[in-house]
Amino acid sequence: xxxxEILCARFEALRADDLQRWIGAxxxxxxxxxxxxxxxxxxVERVRLILExxxxxxxxxxxxxxxxxxxxxxxxxxxxxxxxxxxxx
Amino acid sequence: xxxDPYKVLGVKRDATPEAIKAAYRKLARQHHPDLNPxxxxxxxxxxxAAAANDLLSDPERRARFDRGEIDAEGQERAPPGFNAGGxxxxxxxxAEEPFGARYGAAPEGVDPGMFEDLFxxxxxxxxxxxxxxxxxxxxxYRLNVDFLDAVRGATRQLSLPDGKALSVKIPPGVVSGQxxxxxxxxxPGRNGGLAGDALIELEVKGHDFLIxxxxxxxxxxxxxxxxxxxxxxxxxxxxxxxxxxxxxAGSDNGRTIRLRGKGIAEHGKRPAGDLFxxxxxTVGKPDAALxxxxxxxxxENPEDPRAGMEFGE
Numbered sequence: 001x002x003x004x005e006i007l008c009a010r011f012e013a014l015r016a017d018d019l020q021r022w023i024g025a026x027x028x029x030x031x032x033x034x035x036x037x038x039x040x041x042x043x044v045e046r047v048r049l050i051l052e053x054x055x056x057x058x059x060x061x062x063x064x065x066x067x068x069x070x071x072x073x074x075x076x077x078x079x080x081x082x083x084x085x086x087x088x089x
Numbered sequence: 090x091x092x093d094p095y096k097v098l099g100v101k102r103d104a105t106p107e108a109i110k111a112a113y114r115k116l117a118r119q120h121h122p123d124l125n126p127x128x129x130x131x132x133x134x135x136x137x138a139a140a141a142n143d144l145l146s147d148p149e150r151r152a153r154f155d156r157g158e159i160d161a162e163g164q165e166r167a168p169p170g171f172n173a174g175g176x177x178x179x180x181x182x183x184a185e186e187p188f189g190a191r192y193g194a195a196p197e198g199v200d201p202g203m204f205e206d207l208f209x210x211x212x213x214x215x216x217x218x219x220x221x222x223x224x225x226x227x228x229x230y231r232l233n234v235d236f237l238d239a240v241r242g243a244t245r246q247l248s249l250p251d252g253k254a255l256s257v258k259i260p261p262g263v264v265s266g267q268x269x270x271x272x273x274x275x276x277p278g279r280n281g282g283l284a285g286d287a288l289i290e291l292e293v294k295g296h297d298f299l300i301x302x303x304x305x306x307x308x309x310x311x312x313x314x315x316x317x318x319x320x321x322x323x324x325x326x327x328x329x330x331x332x333x334x335x336x337x338a339g340s341d342n343g344r345t346i347r348l349r350g351k352g353i354a355e356h357g358k359r360p361a362g363d364l365f366x367x368x369x370x371t372v373g374k375p376d377a378a379l380x381x382x383x384x385x386x387x388x389e390n391p392e393d394p395r396a397g398m399e400f401g402e
Contacts, residue, residue: 004215020212029191030208037211042183042191049180062099072192075184082185 002039010044013051022050027068094141094154102155106146113142225276225285232257232289236296239263240306240328241354247289257289261354262304265293299328304353304362309369310346312336314379317370327351327364334366342370 008014022028023037028046030037050068053059059067095102098112116138120131145151153159183189232247242261246254255274263269268290275285300307306328316323320338324331329351336346345367352362 004211016212016215020209023208032208032211035211035214037208040188040191042180042188045180045183046192062101068192071184075189076193078185079187079189083187 002041002044004037004039007039007044007047011047011051013055014047019047022047025065027064092137092141094144097137097141098145100145106148109142109145113138113146220280222282223279224282225278227285227288228275229288229290230255232291234259234263234291234293236294236299236301237328239291239293239301240299240352242356255287255289259291261356262359263291263293265291267291301353302365304359306352306362306364308364308366310366311369311371312340314370314372316340317342317368325366336368340368342368344368 100112120134271287273284274287320336325334348364350361351364355361
């Protein structure tokens with residue numbers, strides 16, 4: 001189970017208020033378990049992707065939703081293609 | 090909850106009035122209900138953009154919002170600080186699997202910001218927890234120690250990266266790799282928490298003619314032919330000052346002399362080590378008188394120093 005503490009500990013550069021904003025904007029998903037936030041591995045990698053977009057590729061916070069939205073559409077299409085057996089590994 | 094008007098319009102907090110107007114115009118074109126029949130969410134977006142523009146296009150109301158006087162639920166901006174390590178790219182593995190639908194394309198009708206309310210109390214609780222007392226972090230340093238400081242013990246200054254200096258008491262007998270802990274000399278604690286410790290890893294340097302052997306020291310002691318044959322008092326320089334040592338007559342090359350308590354200084358319950366001197370007889374420069382004497386000299390007790398060293402056939 002990946003809690004907020006564990007997620008923040010995984011990335012030195014991850015600040016809780018960044019994460020809160022990204023969760024607030026729907027960039028990162030989380031579930032609630034009592035008073036805790038619980039994340040999945042895909043969310044950890046999502047955070048890594050966002051940190052890299054922001055700090056490595058210099059995609060600023062304003063452009064981030066655009067990039068993520070396009071990426072999400074690409075992956076949605078790819079999952080559909082795979083479901084139809086039209087996409088090889 | 091009222092939406093952050095800067096976010097609604099997609100402008101930065103220091104945006105010029107022109108930029109605000111431009112952003113509003115763009116959103117209006119995009120979401121005007123008349124231009125988006127059959128999309129009920131467009132109307133809400135258009136209304137939100139209009140309300141945001143109302144607030145931000147009025148300099149006085151915008152200033153009050155910026156000061157947090159009205160609609161204080163603004164967003165915090167964090168300074169960058171992510172030192173990117175190895176490349177990522179493993180998000181892809183998850184996104185391609187069926188579970189990747191967790192981040193399906195553009196959640197239609199989902200108002201960005203709805204999650205903010207959902208979880209904000211958790212972040213608030215976290216912030217409160219962080220305001221409790223916290224011990225400061227430990228800081229690690231390295232310190233080069235002179236051989237003789239490790240023998241006698243010493244107090245040395247360690248210059249810290251922030252320009253401060255730390256006074257480090259080096260006990261006698263330290264070895265390379267040993268770590269000294271200075272309590273409370275690390276990072277300061279927060280909210281009344283204890284300061285962290287300074288951890289100082291020592292690197293003891295070597296010496297030109299002293300060799301460390303546990304708590305003992307070893308040193309070659311050159312003596313002249315005359316001193317070796319006749320013996321007598323000689324003056325020996327040690328880490329604890331010059332000492333008068335009585336050399337027995339007929340001291341052979343390689344003979345060891347022990348100076349008790351002149352090794353590593355005592356520390357706590359550990360007694361001081363010893364200093365072992367190994368005699369090295371030096372013949373010195375050619376000396377006509379010595380050569381003349383030896384030519385005419387017949388030993389009192391002739392002996393073969395190599396007796397018993399035959400290897401046989």
